Amino acid sequence: MPSRSAHPHALPRTAAVVAAALAAGLLSAGSADAAPVRIHDIQGTTRLSPLDGQQVSEVEGIVTGVRAYGARGFWIQDAQPDTDPATSEGVFVFTGSAPTVKTGDAVRVSGTVTEYVPGGANSGNQSLTQITKPTVTVVSAGNELPAAVTIEGRKVPAAYAPEGDPAEGNSINRLPLHPRSYALDYYESLEGMNVAIGTSRVVGATDPYNELWVTVKPWENPTHRGGARYGSYTSQNTGRLQIQQLTPISESPFPKADVGDRLTGRTEGPLDFNQFGGYTLTARTLGTVEDRDLPRERTRRQDRDDLAVATYNVENLDPKDPQAKFDALAQAVVENLASPDILALEEIQDDNGATNDGTVAAGETLRKFTEAIKAAGGPAYEWRSIDPENNKDGGEPGGNIRQAFLFNPARVSFTDRPGGDATTATAVVRHKGRAALTLSPGRIDPANPAWENSRKPLAGEFSFRGRPVIVIANHFGSKGGDESLTSHHQPPVRSSEAKRIEQARAVNGFVKDVLKVQRGADVLVVGDINDFEFSATTKALTDGGALEAAITSLPRAERYSYVYQGNSQVLDQILTSPSIDDYSYDSVHINAEFAEQNSDHDPQVLRFEP
Structure with a gap:
């Protein structure tokens, strides 16, 4: 169970963390003390963590979201980011049971870095970097959350993804991230971080699983009724983003929306990656659906000779x-x-x-x-x-x-x-x-x-x-x-x-x-x-x-x-x-x-x- 403490304190680094840091190049063999492992060190500059499979200790962050259903756990984000746009400052901590931390808690997390593939390795899905089997120390509560990165159409590259590396079976997993060049790299560079969107058009109606899709690029391949048309294998519509909510449906019903409606106001929360849609904004704060009253079409009656x-x-x-x-x-x-x-x-x-x-x-x-x-x-x-x-x-x-x-x-x-x-x-x-x-x-x-x-x-x-x-x-x-x-x-x-x-x-x-x-x-x-x-x-x-x-x-x-x-x-x-x-x-x-x-x-x- 996570423990709560009123005052920050430093703990000695373990040999395992030192070894992991050495392996990741975070310190030299002659260093007397291990440098603190931070979230951006865990995330690294590719889709796979350089510390995958390693134990980490006392990773610091602010809790930006808590999920008490489904894949239970919480997200933390470093309040002191580095300057590399390729490294995410957020990570998911998988607890398996309902977390006891709260949004705004400052925590230190020890556990194992893992790459979890939603749907299994044979699905071909990208992996989600996370910390598993965690031990959590709460340092303080009620902290201001790290400012959300606003996902805007002008920030999302027009190119969807790089070509996979033939030497890696056409995988992009080990390619360096170029968030200014490819949409998938941009979203990956924000994995686990606190993100937000402004008013956006709905391009995928609310489904039975309480999720919908919006686009942050209203100009991108629009249909005449407000959707985003998929017209070729290279027109993936990079502005699409899936929206879920952190609050259980029993506490806050998910809104019903049709294509062409607008999700107005600010929607904010951690950026997740899941099996059914990939990059997903899991909203702590969910905008309001503006009904645009999309009509159901009627075709004309055939002529006598038709x-x-x-x-x-x-x-x-x-x-x-x-x-x-x-x-x-x-x-x-x-x-x-x-x-x-x-x-x-x-x-x-x-x-x-x-x-x-x-x-x-x-x-x-x-x-x-x-x-x-x-x-x-x-x-x-x-x-x-x-x-x-x-x-x-x-x-x-x-x-x-x-x-x-x-x-x-x-x-x-x-x-x-x-x-x-x-x-x-x-x-x-x-x-x-x-x-x-x-x-x-x-x-x-x-x-x-x-x-x-x-x-x-x-x-x-x-x-x-x-x-x-x-x-x-x-x-x-x-x-x-x-x-x-x-x-x-x-x-x-x-x-x-x-x-x-x-x-x-x-x-x-x-x-x-x-x-x-x-x-x-x-x-x-x-x-x-x-x-x-x-x-x-x-x-x-x-x-x-x-x-x-x-x-x-x-x-x-x-x-x-x-x-x-x-x-x-x-x-x-x-x-x-x-x-x-x-x-x-x-x-x-x-x-x-x-x-x-x-x-x-x-x-x-x-x-x-x-």
């Missing part, structure tokens, strides 16, 4: 979900999507959700959803889908997520060609001079290793005003396993991309088969592609001109369907065959930018005249 095709990831929908979720999703289909003629759904779960008992049918899920749409004033949609093999398509174990087609029979008909099941592949043949599917609905190449433990594409043939249209509904493999933008590998490793590229090649090859049979066939590839419009996955989908990513027809500031860590980005797409060269496209922003959402994805709608 076919409206939409895609919507409904986030693990199953009959056990509250009726309110079904009703809200249904209302969005009717009011925000204007009741599209064809609606491809992703993440439809089986009839008992994540109960892992072998159930694979989803008729009850789809019945409940279509009835909710009708009750909301929409059409009496019919549906087509194929049940997967149990636990073979990824997602929650027992959930058996799959894609499904809804269609309005008053506007469009489905061409049924029976025989499709979980393992039988549909093919393309010529029928009456046009390309036709042998199985409709049918799965594309389900035995291909690219679809192992992943959703297989669902192909269906429709007819609109006598004109056939082939729609392929997709839900490509997730980005799970990819390293974060703040990884110590730069550029970060995108390990999940390889599988999506293979999936894209399979779909692209199928579309090319269709176009070989009928050059002018109308084909739409839709769904949760789980990748960006500039990604290698999209390049593989569009290879050879077989498809065009329709979202690229939008102005750049409107190209997004998902918000992740304050970056507005594309995951959901509709791609068109060459014959569909005159269309209107809409990414309908109703979820991703909001704290209250019915799905984490925004639906996409394309209208064209077949």
Whole structure:
């Protein structure tokens, strides 16, 4: 337990501290006494402490923040900083149990310097320098805190990170910090220190974990609705910063904020580094959210001669979900999507959700959803889908997520060609001079290793005003396993991309088969592609001109369907065959930018005249 003392006192340096100081170059072998180890000595001028694994004694600092939940501990900061901008003057002291120190205490801490990697070494995350197994002496209380470093847009470099050192496996861990050159180096140079921001725009809505994202660079890749668009692998948006609070939620509820709102006033506290977002301002003092009343978008209704095709990831929908979720999703289909003629759904779960008992049918899920749409004033949609093999398509174990087609029979008909099941592949043949599917609905190449433990594409043939249209509904493999933008590998490793590229090649090859049979066939590839419009996955989908990513027809500031860590980005797409060269496209922003959402994805709608 930390001890409290009314008067400062000096203790003799231990042999271990002397050895550590010698190893770190803090004193020479002929020194009679060890120089005091200060926080900037622990932090050093790279991401890794020169004292990692060493014991330190009587490290002095002022407590700038106490966290009594989660990773329990407190931050201390040296009131006598050095002049090197690369060395942080703050450090986290991990206690494991609720700390007994208070903000403003002057303390001396003895313990072990460690580099803790949130998420584990295999995550690729940078590490957090901390002192563990501490013994704490409180010297005095009620001290003035070290002045906060104000993080302003003009101070944060435009370049995100240096290239990793090839000799270190592309890691930046051992590279000297250049806080005036790279944003990640700038934030690392402030790790553990008392920092502050002024009024800032929210670019990532409050999430279920009580955190939000702001930008200190309002000019940086803004979307037309207040977000920060992620438009390339080198446009990481350096002004983004995650905001949490030190006060437990039970004592002070975290504010609800949507993208485009403003966090006004001063937000101040220690700069942490965590697994889910990297550099995070853990606020002792939290600004006030100014609601800018962001509207949920509504697309226009299709003209009489236009076919409206939409895609919507409904986030693990199953009959056990509250009726309110079904009703809200249904209302969005009717009011925000204007009741599209064809609606491809992703993440439809089986009839008992994540109960892992072998159930694979989803008729009850789809019945409940279509009835909710009708009750909301929409059409009496019919549906087509194929049940997967149990636990073979990824997602929650027992959930058996799959894609499904809804269609309005008053506007469009489905061409049924029976025989499709979980393992039988549909093919393309010529029928009456046009390309036709042998199985409709049918799965594309389900035995291909690219679809192992992943959703297989669902192909269906429709007819609109006598004109056939082939729609392929997709839900490509997730980005799970990819390293974060703040990884110590730069550029970060995108390990999940390889599988999506293979999936894209399979779909692209199928579309090319269709176009070989009928050059002018109308084909739409839709769904949760789980990748960006500039990604290698999209390049593989569009290879050879077989498809065009329709979202690229939008102005750049409107190209997004998902918000992740304050970056507005594309995951959901509709791609068109060459014959569909005159269309209107809409990414309908109703979820991703909001704290209250019915799905984490925004639906996409394309209208064209077949």
